Amino acid sequence: TLSLVDNLFYGCDTGLVGASGVSVVTSANTFQYCIYGINAGDSTYSSFQDNDFFDSDYGFYTTDDSFYWCGISGNIYTGIDYPIYIKGAQNNFGIENETMHDCIDGITLWGSYIDNVTLDNVTIDGASGNAVYLQFCRGIWMTNLTLENFTYGVFMENWAGPMLIDATNFTGGEWAIHLEEPSLTMTDCSIAEMASGVFEYSNLYGSTLDIDTSNTYDELPIYVYFNMSDAVATGGETYCLVVIESSNFTMVGFEVNGTSDIYLFNSANITITNSTINTDVAVESGADYLFKGNTFDNVTVSFIDTTDNVTFTLNAFLTEYSFEGASDVSNLNLNASDYGNYWHDHDGIDEDYDGVGDDPFDVPGSSVGYDYLPLMTDPVEYIVYIDILVPSDGDVLGSIANVSVNITILTGFYYEGTVSTNTSITVNGTEIGSGGEGEIEFDWNTTEHADGMYVFRITATINSIDEFSEEIQIIVDNTAPVLEPSIEDGEATADSSPEWRIDASDELSELTWIAVYLDESEVENSSVSGQSNYIYFTLSLTEEGSFELCLSSMDEVGNTATMNLTIYYDPSNPELSSPQDISYLEGDKGNTIAWSANDTTPSHYNVTVDGIPRVDSAWNGSDIVVTVDGLDAGDHTVYIEVYDRVGQIAVDYVTVTVISLSGPDINHPSDIEYPEGSSGHSITWSPDDPNPDTYIIFRNGSTIESGDWSGDPIEIGIDGLAVGVYNFTAFVNNTYGFASQDAVFVTVFDGTTPTINQPGNIWCTEGDTGFYIVWYPDDDHPSSYQILRNGTSVKSGPWNSTEENVSISLDGLDNGVYNYTIIVEDVGGNTRSDVVVVAVEPDTTVPTIDQPNDMVFDEGDTGFHISWGPFDEHPVAYEICRNGSLVKSGSWNSSSERIMIALDGLGAGVWNYTVTVTDAGDNTASDTVIVTVQSTTTTTTTTTTTTTTTTTTTTTVPPGDFTVLFVILGIAAAAAVIVLILRVMKKS
Structure with missing residues (x-):
């Protein structure tokens, strides 16, 4: 026995390799980044438990024969492509308490043959392929499995069985189980959230299935009928209904929903009746399938392989449907001998109301064929026929209108309820009549409703719940046509045979005729059509005067319109008198002109004074009086035009003379300015007076011109004046002795710009003196000057004479460049400038200085x-x-x-x-x-025996380079010593 406990196998080709004759016990080992975690080989009597496998191709692996009497349990596989992969002739081993995450195929058993294997309490989450894959296996017992997020939960193929799947949960996959030649018992399994369905079928011939209703799909029982015969099954709601290799079997009362199809395989004499089918139906081989009395909602019926005798009768296809593979069916019948099916997209007619369409219905789809007896209603429902006999759609109604409708109720073949009917007739929602089933007839007073378009609706309410309605549009019209003649009331004409037009229109109805009468005698009566039309009519008028004209029209409903007009025949111009000319003193009041005027059709008159409108007024045929007060002095023409309604005119004019009591009117020419020496200047006055006499012109108070004035403009030339301002005044007189005057000021200004020389630019050295800039400006009328240095004024003053120059000193300028600009201005405001650039160069010569001795x-x-x-x-x-x-x-x-x-x-x-x-x-x-x-220092020393006096002059030697000459003169006398030290310092 080989025991491996708590080891780490990292990055190995194979972590552990088993061998024949060796019993292996592994526990608590970790296998990571290996190709094969454990290759069990043909191990026997071995235990592989509580190991962890990470990020490897295979977890537990063997392809050798004779792997038996082993246990695989408690292992955890994460990120392993194939956590358990066993292939070959293996038997008698168990897989339990396993956990697998994120793999391709979770458990693969691929035998020749694998036999007697138990899978218990295994969790597989995230298999991109199959959670469990079985091929050539038998005696596989799967219990308490939890399979989540897979393509296939259990994939069985190539004689896989007998097998048991018990108490297993399938969640979040594409298909729960793939069946291929299966022998399968399935109990107490829960299936949920499958994208495609519960079972995928492939080659079910010879299968053995025992799948009872303890299995559920989305919490509803799964119905799988295998090898049923001579039986009737009554079902309920389900998401999965399957019939395999059965005969003489009837299913009643099922409601099938969801994504998993109804699947009928290789069976005979199968009937589905009185069921609600809300999922697709697949029929594969077999014969004599009958669908009767079912409701289909959004389904596809598919035929797979050759199938004989499929009949649909008394079914209701309520929404979208389609038939696929119909060519594989021998004898597809879409109706029995008496009745077909109800099709939601069938729009045929049933004139005799027997519930069957009058024409065959060509069912959409390739090779599907006709339903020759299509039903007009769902067999378990009823249909209501509403016939509106009178009025018709689009009718125009007026006054009292007849209404007649008929209500017919037709029940389906499987309808078991009662029918009570309440019928309401409304226009735009307002009830105008009521009744029940059958014919309803009454008269309707349309005048109780406004004119216009109405929805005429018949509503039949069945059993106080379901409403059926039919509607048309009608028009209510109780209004007469509108008449629009081409003339107005009071129309006047000079034509003895005038032709006029009358237009008639009706907003809602058709017109029938238009008529014209003159003084009650018919002139025209014409039939017309349309909602608008017109006629022309011609009158015969012989005597001047007024006439009564009557116009009339009627619409199709009988509404009549009438219009009465008065017209006038007036072939003559107005009569107008010619008053005498008048005159008055300016300012007088109460001056008028009166005309006598007369006409059959007076209209209006216009009065102008000197062509300017003065009066524009209506005229009723009486005399015309016009006030002419307030006119200016002089002669005025008062002109009158008098019109009648025909447009005929009479005219007259009167001359009004207004005598002036004031001076002439005189305009005021604009004041004038011009430059000295220019020419072509003059002043023109245009005085006005009906009685001109003389004129005088003054310049600055002195007469310069006078003479007779004929009323024409007065012009005087003003060229040649010197600079200055001049007052030109004109006096004009009329023959009444009244005068007027006007003054014009003439300003003659200096328009010549000064001239100035242009001194050259100057260069000097900083500190130099005696440099000047001198300018010589020239102008006939000098005024002032200003000098700017670098834009800042440094000198200004009056410029008094052309002979005067302007200068500025440049002394004291620092190093730099200076812009000297002079601006000279004359009395006319004309200026001239010049610029001189002064460049002051720096003083670069270093001063010299002598060197006194130290x-x-x-x-x-x-x-x-x-x-x-x-x-x-x-x-x-x-x-x-x-x-x-x-x-x-x-x-x-x-x-x-x-x-x-x-x-x-x-x-x-x-x-x-x-x-x-x-x-x-x-x-x-x-x-x-x-x-x-x-500094000078004196020292005295005294003893008991000898007195010595020494006087010393000391010069402190300064630091530096100098020559010292000592001259010592020693004279010894009377114990006195004098030392003289002379130092002579010379500056180097």
Whole structure:
């Protein structure tokens, strides 16, 4: 015995290989990333339990014969293509308590033969192929399996049996079981959520099946009838109904739903009756199948292989249906001797109301054929026929209309209930009559309803529940036609034989005639049609005057319209008088013109004064009086036009003279401006007065022209004036001694732009002096100037004379480029400018400076100073620092100027005096003078025996490079020694 416990087999070709004669016990091992986890070979009396298999091709595998008396249990397979794969002549082993996830085929038993195998309490979840695959197997006992998410739950083929499937759950697959030559007993199984169905069938000849109703599909029992004969089965609701190799068998009262077809295989004399079929039906071979009194809803009936004598009668195909493979059926009958079936898409007629269509129904589909006796109603229902006898669809009704309808009830052959009928007749929902079954007739008063289109509906309510209706559209019309003549009431004509037109229209009905009468005598009476029409008519008029015209029309319902008009025959122009001309003083009131006028058909008149409309008024035939007050002085023409309704006209005109009491009207020409020296300028006045006399023109108060005025415009030339403003005033008089005046101001301005020379651009060095820009502007009327430097005004003033120049100094400019712009302006506002660019170059010459010697003197000495003589063309400033601190500064004004600093008061020590000079270009030069101030010290020493006095002068040596010369003169006398040390310092 080989025992393997708690090992890891990782990435192996084969984790464990069994062998004949070796008993293997494996437990708690892990097999991962192997081709074969365990290859059991022909192991016997072995146990493979509680192992874990991951991510491998095969979990438990053997293809050797003689694998028997072994147990496979408690293993878990995850991501294994084939968790258990056993092929060959194997027997007497068990598979139990196994768990498999995500595989191709869960358990594969492929024998020649595999016998006596138990599968118990196995869970397989996620098999892209088969959860259990069996081929050439027998004695396979499957209990308590849980199979989920697969293509096939159990796939059996090639003589697989006898087998038992008990207490097994199938969920979420394509097919639960594939049957091929099976010998199968199936009990207490639960099947749910199959995409295609419970069973897939292949070669069921010679099968042995025992599948009872303890098995369910989606919680309803599964009905599988195998080898039934001479029996009747009464069923209930199911999702699976199968009949295999049975005879003389009748099924009654089933309700079959879902995706799993009704499957009838190789049987004879099979009847399905009084059932509700809501799934497809498949018939494979056999003979004498009868479908009678069933309801089909959205089904496909398929015939597989050769089948004889299939009959459908008294069935109801309520919704979509189809027949496939009908050519494989010998003698497909779609009706028995007396009755066919009800087809939802049959739209035939049944004129005698016997429940059978008058014409055969060609059932859709290849080789299906005709139902020669199609039923007009579902056999278990009833049909209601509603006939509207009067009125007809589209009828136009008016006044009192007759209504007649008939209600016929036809019950189906299997209808067992009673029928009570309540019929209502409505127009647009308002009831106008009622009754029951049979004929209903009455008169309807249409005047109780408004004109218009109505839905005329008959509604039959059966057993107070089901409603059947039929409707048509009718028109109610109790309104007469509308008349529209081409003339209006009061129409006037000068034509003795006028031709006019009358149009008639009716919104709802057809017209029948249009008639015309003149003074009650018929002129025209014509038959017409359509809802709108017209006629022309001609009158014969002989005497001037009025006439009564009557127009009339009637529609098809009998509604009549009448219109009465008065017309006038007027062949003459209006009569109009001619009043005398008039005159009045300007401002007078109450001035009128009166005309006498007369006509048969007076209409209106128009009055104009001097062509301008003054009165536009209706005329009733009386005299016409027009007020002419308020006219301007002068002659005016008052013109009148008088019209009658025919359009005939009479005219007259009167001259009205208005005498003026004021001066002439005079316009005001615009003031004038023009440039000095230009030409073509003049002033034109256009005064107006009916009585012109004389005129005078003044310029600045002085008369420059006068004369007689005939009423024409007055023009005077104004060229040649000097610059300035002038007042030109015109006086005009009329013969009544009244005068008017107007003044025009003429401004003559300087229109000539000044001229100016253009000095050249200037270059100079920073600090240079004596540079100027000089301009010489010229103009006859100078005024002012302004100079801008880089856009900023730096100089401005009056420009008084052409001989005057304008200049500006350039001294003191720093390094840079400057834009000097001059603008000169004359008295006319004309300007001229010029630009001069000034480039100031930087001062790059470094100042020079002399180098005074370093100095040495004793502390307390006075009169010492340092004097420097710097030189530069553009001096600016200097600074003197003592030991780095500023002690003096100031302007450096000239190269002849010396820079000095006094040294009085310095204490003993060494002092660094540095001068720095700066020119206009910021160039600098410096020089340093070292000043050494010496201190003087006196020392006295006294003893008991000898007194020595020593006087020493000490000069502190400053740091630096210098030469020291010691001269020692030693004179010894009276114990006194004088040492003299002289130091001479020379600046290097």
